[in-house]
Amino acid sequence: GENVEQHPSTLSVQEGDSAVIKCTYSDSASNYFPWYKQELGKGPQLIIDIRSNVGEKKDQRIAVTLNKTAKHFSLHITETQPEDSAVYFCAGFSGSARQLTFGSGTQLTVLP
Amino acid sequence: DTEVTQTPKHLVMGMTNKKSLKCEQHMGHRAMYWYKQKAKKPPELMFVYSYEKLSINESVPSRFSPECPNSSLLNLHLHALQPEDSALYLCASSQAIQAPGANVLTFGAGSRLTVL
Numbered sequence: 001g002e003n004v005e006q007h008p009s010t011l012s013v014q015e016g017d018s019a020v021i022k023c024t025y026s027d028s029a030s031n032y033f034p035w036y037k038q039e040l041g042k043g044p045q046l047i048i049d050i051r052s053n054v055g056e057k058k059d060q061r062i063a064v065t066l067n068k069t070a071k072h073f074s075l076h077i078t079e080t081q082p083e084d085s086a087v088y089f090c091a092g093f094s095g096s097a098r099q100l101t102f103g104s105g106t107q108l109t110v111l112p
Numbered sequence: 113d114t115e116v117t118q119t120p121k122h123l124v125m126g127m128t129n130k131k132s133l134k135c136e137q138h139m140g141h142r143a144m145y146w147y148k149q150k151a152k153k154p155p156e157l158m159f160v161y162s163y164e165k166l167s168i169n170e171s172v173p174s175r176f177s178p179e180c181p182n183s184s185l186l187n188l189h190l191h192a193l194q195p196e197d198s199a200l201y202l203c204a205s206s207q208a209i210q211a212p213g214a215n216v217l218t219f220g221a222g223s224r225l226t227v228l
Contacts, residue, residue, distance in 0.1 A: 032215055043116075043202050043219035044155065089154050098209050099168065100217065102154035 002027040002094045006103025013080050014111050021106045023090035024072040032093035033073050034100070035064060039086045047088075048075070080110045115139075116220035118203050124226045127193060133223045135186040135203030143167075143209040144186040145217065146178060147202040155202055155219075161186060162209045193227045200224050 003026040013019045031052040036044035050057045050064045066073040090103040116137045143162050147155035160168035161180040177189040200222040
């Protein structure tokens, strides 16, 4: 089955700096890669996603890049703000497994 | 309406109790999911319903019993739970379970369960 590894497990940045979270996946058949943000006491919220036929996608301060050859994808947050502080999960969707496999999560702290 | 609503938000139960968690969505999604999430861990898939039929059961103990009465509702019946079952139980939905563009999950806020 699919295995998704996520790094780092914790990340602290100064407000205004950029943050990068990286994930690797094992199943070459995976074709959909969402990123979820989970704030304390809430369910995960989809913030951006990318499909395997696209190399990069951007939405305001958030961008995701995908390298299918190397089987890794990354989340980039620019001009970080304190409200970006949360746990971020990457995930990979394999059509054969019909389910998402989540990474282990990254606790992002943006220091004012 | 782009929400998944879960009730109750918090539940405390003894090991001999029977309780239920409820989930509702009105987005016309035909796939609904139950996930279990322990503190500082990613969500773990428990069950998937597709068109009101159980599609995936990730070897979950029988003390957890899912039910999908209709396309908008999903229940999780709890009986004889153990303290280690204490966790955040998340419901999610998607348009379908396997189709391009259809596997985007929308999560509810979760039901925090404590088993004494």
